[in-house]
Amino acid sequence: MSAEKETRADLASWVAHLSRQYAAIVDEFGTGTRPSWVSAELAGLGSSIDNARTRLKDLEASTIQS
Numbered sequence: 001m002s003a004e005k006e007t008r009a010d011l012a013s014w015v016a017h018l019s020r021q022y023a024a025i026v027d028e029f030g031t032g033t034r035p036s037w038v039s040a041e042l043a044g045l046g047s048s049i050d051n052a053r054t055r056l057k058d059l060e061a062s063t064i065q066s
Contacts, residue, residue: 008063011056018049 022045029038 006055006059008056008059011052011059015049015052015056018045018052021045022049 022042025038025042025045029035
């Protein structure tokens, strides 16, 4: 997702999309022993979710200050 002209709705939708992907992988492979690529994928998705949530908070803070 491009940082240009992001809206709260865009970011909230993106967080929801990534969270569904994360949950689908956990549902399929569980939380125990699993292939290493699964852990790597979950780490990447987790990082993307955190980044999107941070951008959403920043956008909301800048909207409040404006």
